[in-house]
Amino acid sequence: MNTTNPNGVDLLGPLEPGYRGILAPHALSFLVGLHRRFDGRRKALLEDRQKRQADYDAGALPDFPAETADIRASDWTVRAAPPDLRDRRVEITGPVDRKMVVNALNSGARCFMADFEDATSPTWTNVIEGQINLREAIRRQIDFTDEKSGKRYRVNSDAATLIVRPRGLHLEERHMVVNGSPISAALFDFGLYLYHNFDALNVRGSGPYFYLPKLESRFEARFWALVFSHAEEILGMERGTIRCTVLIETLPATFELDEILYELRDYCVGLNCGRWDYIFSYIKRLRGHKDRILPDRSQVNMTVPFMRAYSRRVIGICHRRGAHAMGGMSAFIPVKGDEAANALAFEQVRADKVREATDGHDGCWVAHPDLVPIAKAAFDDVMSGPNQIDEKFHVTGSAADLVAPPEGSVTEVGARENIDVAIRYIAGWLAGRGAAPIRNMMEDAATAEIARAQLWQWRVNGVKTDTDVLLDASWIEEAINIAEAEILEDPDYRLSGPDQVTEAANLLRELVLSDEFAEFLTLKAYDRLTDGLQVSMRLTEFD
Structure with missing residues (x-):
């Protein structure tokens, strides 16, 4: 049967074998609908970021919005997490290539965050084959053969719960053009994954789960709530089938944690401390403030005051609202051929995860399967149940605390x-x-x-x-x-x-x-x- 693509759609990348299953006309039509309904709103939000930046450049500092004080003061909670997202003590993250997908799902971590954003270079091949890999993984049709050993790997029956991170709102996918305009990369990644997999995920007792990157305000959270609601309606899903975790990896977002959760209260199950992007955002948004210049990046870790205030504020607000407070990524990985360096790296990861668990986080990220047992042990020693959401912590972190520059030197x-x-x-x-x-x-x-x-x-x-x-x-x-x-x-x-x-x-x-x-x-x-x-x-x- 021959079918045609939606009117106005140009694909500027080649159709390699297998790509047609992902880029089918009905899937493209779904993407076109998202683009035409939401792209104008997305661009307006990006303009809002620049208006806010102009204020920072003129000397202003981020602060808690006065107009949303009632949201921060009132009692409400987010919708409870589905069963397979209640215990997230260790999540492994990485790109969407075939080897990573298989190894991460088999790693022993509770969840795998498949990353189309910071961990994936958005070549046409990487993006489309990533979608193919996830589609096959959900259906347990994926395998991988190690070139060196010849050993074949398949996804285990007790695989990690899959969570997908689409690209940020600022990025476009130039290989798909609608009436001459590139589609939002965020909507492209989100839409293709959701369209092809929501039924198969439901059969497995799971659902379409997402990590939302780079949000800077409640208005951007509202954008995603509207996208989710629209997508559920079009695809015939019950409200709240789509679930998300928001990465708190921008400085402005830390001043609107309650508001972000409130806008996404039917969908959001947690917030994550995306520490490295957060440091970048601090530099970027306060770049004109000479009194807030950071020292060497090696000196800026989770124990410096402004990072400590940020993570503890996330924990306090998440638990008050019934949401997971996820810890971040320790970037250390195993060191082959150097036992002493490897032991030091493992100890640094252990100390980082012990701190997160003790502070009250409900889980954390690692970047390598060998680090899963270390992180799991740190949380097992602290958490008797699937999470610590019932443990309430005082919400700390004044506006001044959240922007206080750390001591240190530039070398x-x-x-x-x-x-x-x-x-x-x-x-x-x-x-x-x-x-x-x-x-x-x-x-x-x-x-x-x-x-x-x-x-x-x-x-x-x-x-x-x-x-x-x-x-x-x-x-x-x-x-x-x-x-x-x-x-x-x-x-x-x-x-x-x-x-x-x-x-x-x-x-x-x-x-x-x-x-x-x-x-x-x-x-x-x-x-x-x-x-x-x-x-x-x-x-x-x-x-």
């Missing part, structure tokens, strides 16, 4: 490390890798964002290191040149080819030396991924 070593890791990560991203092991840490886009944001802020504000080195344009240019040459000569560098290293160094120069601060480096980097993209085909019929 030349720290600046050079920022340049090195940014080039390495961006080069890997341009080569199609969204999550990358760099110096025994699992890094994603948030790492590079922190690195380039700090370099920009230090340069613009005339910051000197603790040894009186001025981090001006000349110093940064020379340091980038040196780092680029060293990476190109590094025999152990495997993330990309030399062309991507050079392109990454050029992009870092553009980001750090520009007069204007780029909102997201992935927007600039996506220009490189889609450079020269043409209408290579019009989807007209399917077998």
Whole structure:
């Protein structure tokens, strides 16, 4: 039977074998409906972010909205979590490639957060094959054969509960154009996954669960509530079938935690402390405040006062509202071939998870299957039940606490490390890798964002290191040149080819030396991924 694509739709990526099942006309029609109904609202929300940024640049600081004081003061709770989301003591996160999907679902973690956002480079291949992988995983049709051992892996019967993180509202999917406009990447990822899998998930006693990234306000939470409600109505689902956890990874969102939960109260089961993006957001939103410049990123951890205030506020508000308070990601990963370094990495992960469990978090993230038992033990020692939601904690964190800069120093070593890791990560991203092991840490886009944001802020504000080195344009240019040459000569560098290293160094120069601060480096980097993209085909019929 031949069918045609919806009117006005152009697909600018090739249809490889298997892609037609995901990009079927009826699925595209669902996406078109989301686009036409919500894209104008999405763009208006992005404009609101810039208006708020103008206030920050003029000297304002984030504060709790006076107009929503009644929401913060009144008693209400979110809808209770479904059975397979009540115990989330360990969640593993990672990209949506086939090997990761199989290994993560079999890792022993309670949940797997399949990440289309910071851990995935949004090439057409990665995005569509990621959707295929998740569709097959839900139906237990996925397998993976290890090239070295020849061993074949399938998803176990006790697989982790699947949660999907679509891309943020700021990103577009340029390979799908509706009447000449790219579709929102967030709606593209969300819509395809939901459309193809909600029935199959229901059969398994689960549901369509999502992590929502980069939200900055209650209005953005309301946007998603409207999207969920509309999607449920169109697809014939009961209200509240879709469930979500909101990543609190932006500074403005911390001042609207109650409001975000309230807007999503029929859908939201928890908030997560996305620590690395949160640090980036602190730098980005307060970039014009010379009294709030952060020290080396290695000195900014979850124990510094503003990060501690943020995480404890999340815990207190979540438990008051009946929601999970999820801890964040410790980026340490196992170190092969160095027993002492490996033991140190495991101990750092253990200490981080013990702190989270003791503080009152209901679960946490890890980036590697070998870390699941360590994180699980930390929470098992504290939690006698599936979570700690019934344990009420005083809501702490004044407005001043949440923006208080930590003590620390800016060092030349720290600046050079920022340049090195940014080039390495961006080069890997341009080569199609969204999550990358760099110096025994699992890094994603948030790492590079922190690195380039700090370099920009230090340069613009005339910051000197603790040894009186001025981090001006000349110093940064020379340091980038040196780092680029060293990476190109590094025999152990495997993330990309030399062309991507050079392109990454050029992009870092553009980001750090520009007069204007780029909102997201992935927007600039996506220009490189889609450079020269043409209408290579019009989807007209399917077998």
